[in-house]
Amino acid sequence: MRAPIVAILAVVLFAGGCAQLPQPSLAGEPEWVEIPQPPAPRANGAIFQPDVGYRPLFEDYRPRMSGDLLTVVFNEQVSASKSSQANADREGSTAFVADTVPIGLEKLADYGIEVSGSNSFEGSGGAQARNTFTGTLTVTVLEVLPNRNLRVRGEKQIRINQGTEFIRFSGIVDPREIAGDNSVLSTQVADARIEYVGDGYINEAQTMGWLQRLLLNLSPY
Incomplete structure (x- = not known):
């Protein structure tokens, strides 16, 4: 009799461990840009040293290379409604x-x-949905595409007591849409992926348990 009881307990514990199934990130996993170290400057007495990362003196410091930073201003307001009769x-x-x-x-x-x-x-x-998201997030240029567009990604983690909030963003930015203060609106980013999720006991309290999900799938009503 002990073997069936042990088997049942093992199944219950396994199902309990699967109650919080990990979900893949909408914005993708973090990517790190490796910036090579510039070579030591040659002692030739010249001011212009292109080998150490030349930047024009009077240009706007807008991102145009991998590793540059860009501020994304979130101003997402999406609403949709549908009715039929x-x-x-x-x-x-x-x-x-x-x-x-x-x-x-x-x-x-x-x-x-x-x-x-x-x-x-x-x-x-009928159906109606409305989403509003505002704020700012600084992202990193991961890649400069052949047409000079920038592939960016960034995230911010905020820990409050025993819970952590994650804000992630990724997309394609046209350098011509970047403002003078080195910022761009999220509505002007192509293929934008915005993710705002939480981790902790508060998030677990808002998740349906495994047994309830099982009964919900098996219920004919």
């Missing part, structure tokens, strides 16, 4: 009464045929 009615009837019957079958005239039926359908539905 349909109805249909159908009625029909049939009647049959014999006016003349053969001799000896007069009583059958008292019996007629009358059939009637009706069918009606009415349905309606």
